[in-house]
Amino acid sequence: EVQLVESGGGLIQPGGSLRLSCAASGFIVRSNYMSWVRQAPGKGLEWVSVIYSGGYTYYADSVKGRFTISRDNSKNTLYLQMNRLRAEDTAMYYCARGAFSGYEWDYWGQGTLVTVSS
Amino acid sequence: EVVLTQSPGTLSLSPGERATLFCRASQGVSSTYLAWYQQKPGQAPRLLIHGASSRATGIPDRFSGSASGTDLTLTISRLEPEDCAVYYCQQYDTSPTWTFGPGTKVEIK
Numbered sequence: 001e002v003q004l005v006e007s008g009g010g011l012i013q014p015g016g017s018l019r020l021s022c023a024a025s026g027f028i029v030r031s032n033y034m035s036w037v038r039q040a041p042g043k044g045l046e047w048v049s050v051i052y053s054g055g056y057t058y059y060a061d062s063v064k065g066r067f068t069i070s071r072d073n074s075k076n077t078l079y080l081q082m083n084r085l086r087a088e089d090t091a092m093y094y095c096a097r098g099a100f101s102g103y104e105w106d107y108w109g110q111g112t113l114v115t116v117s118s
Numbered sequence: 119e120v121v122l123t124q125s126p127g128t129l130s131l132s133p134g135e136r137a138t139l140f141c142r143a144s145q146g147v148s149s150t151y152l153a154w155y156q157q158k159p160g161q162a163p164r165l166l167i168h169g170a171s172s173r174a175t176g177i178p179d180r181f182s183g184s185a186s187g188t189d190l191t192l193t194i195s196r197l198e199p200e201d202c203a204v205y206y207c208q209q210y211d212t213s214p215t216w217t218f219g220p221g222t223k224v225e226i227k
Contacts, residue, residue, distance in 0.1 A: 035216070037163075037216075044206065044218055044219070044220050044221050045155075045157075045163065045206055045208075045218040045221075046218065047215065047216035047217070047218070050214065050216075058213070058214055058215070060215065094162055094163070099165065099168060099174075101150070101168055101169060103150065103151050103153065103168070103169075103210040104153035104165060104168050104208060104210070104216075105165060106165050106174060106175070108162035108163055108164070109162060110161075110162055111162060
């Protein structure tokens, strides 16, 4: 059974850093493309970043230069390093597995909440 | 950048009725790159439709999707109480980036 479990969220001051983790089971992370998608409280979905099986990474303009997506193949885990956090980064962060077609996500975790506030 | 708009913002219908949700892209997008998700309160999104019209694994056949030009449609043929949710359309472009519409809330009377 495919499962994704996020962790690492919490309350952080503006300008601070946080690392989110997404532990996967039931499939191999490095064999799939994986993304982070966020949702601000009461708002819609926003794609944040993707890492492909070949290691290529891409980011939304809103986080480029501040966030870094990576994975640890030995732990079958996806990460999102978030630096220079801003209030507008406050959101539920979901990790998601790329579907076979290549253009959407077929499994999602339950999310981890990041709150950026002083 | 492709912008997606969804209508209506909220749809309030009775069980057994037909729900039709619309999504319009600001420019032409291949139907291959279009999807729909369902998000119930307090839950993660769930993939419903990919490639504009193909149901994801385990999705009931009362959910169907279609696309024509810049317009995408999600139809729920016979609403059930558990269909109460927000529905998002999503598109992919080759940058790569992914964009979601603002969502349509479906309420069951």
